[in-house]
Amino acid sequence: MASIELRNVTKSWHGNQHSVRNVNLHIRDGEFVIFLGPSGCGKSTTLRMIAGLESITEGTLLIDGRDVSHVAPRDRNIAVVFQSYALYPHMTVAENMAFGLKMRGVPQSTINSKVAESAALLGLDKLLNRKPAALSGGQRQRVALGRAIVREPQAFLLDEPLSNLDAQLRGEMRSELIKLHRRLGKTMIYVTHDQVEAMTMADRICIMRDGHLVQCGTPLEVYNYPVNTFVARFLSSPPVNLLGGRVQGSGSALSVQLSDGPVIPLPDWMAEDYRHLAGREMTLGIRPEDFHSHPRSADGIPLTLTVSRIEALGAENIVSGSLGGVDVVVRLDHHTHPKVGAPLPVYLDPHSLHLFHPESGEVVSRRRAPDDPVFTADEVQK
């Protein structure tokens, strides 16, 4: 059991340099929470404060309702796995995994059975007598995890544990970690700046910027309903197109006139929510993947893209170009065959548009799209 609660947690250095500012977050027992954000935004510092490796300047940290703000790391019963696995090079896999238990005076027979159990769970049983130098990156990562698991902590904190691995191994380890979380049912907090890891692994993603928690929600909530342009940009690759324009209305219809570009009509349900914006300058957010080579619905908006650059990735094409003078990036399936300099018909899904205030970048909130399935963390099959 371990729920983890941060109340107004702040970390500052030398009195005025802040790494983490006023973070409030309640992590439920057994939840898989991911801290996502650019380099230097305070992810590791937050994790280290939860583990007790860094003091909390202001605020309170509660584990299962108990104030542990000033409790020593060893008394918090939380295991941390770092990016640099920090294995002892002169010890075998088994000795590395056993080390923490040995130091605590756990009887050898108990150690042996726990090491064997974790090794079987992680597929390390045949490697127990090897030294770290004779292991692959993925195997070393598993040993680091095994060393954490044998301690039977009440929560795991993982700081970019997969960032040293190549793309394929990362993918494999990702699914292994998801399975592991399901089997152990323990609270896990995982730090990454990889949006694919965040979207595929998390029950809840917490996006950080400059020490602040910007938004927390299920992966689809933060993807579909970003609170500002920062979140929208972070959860999209290539980044979301942010286009300046003016909202204009006539009768019940509403559209956005892009600066020096085409007019984008808004669907009726969105027009109701955005009518009060008529006449105002706004930033329109369109994700590259919301353009299609064929209309997905009767109200797909037909547009013509003049192609300037093509990145053929095999399964899809990332195409840069101009929509009547407005530069955009679109993501199309590999069945489209764009040519540089040539016009390409594309269709925009109008239900996935976002409007942001041009100065603050905050989203103008709207209701959910009518056919949008609302996934809760429990419903998404991991």
Ligand SMILES: Nc1ncnc2c1ncn2[C@@H]1O[C@H](COP(=O)(O)OP(=O)(O)OP(=O)(O)O)[C@@H](O)[C@H]1O
């Ligand atoms: N001991 C320290 N003294 C002063 N500033 C620090 C210290 N440790 C971290 N910082 C600063 O705090 C900020 C947050 O650092 P942190 O390591 O938490 O970032 P991060 O989000 O984990 O970044 P990355 O993705 O690069 O690992 C950074 O600006 C960093 O320079």
Ligand SMILES: [Mg+2]
């Ligand atoms: Mg870090």
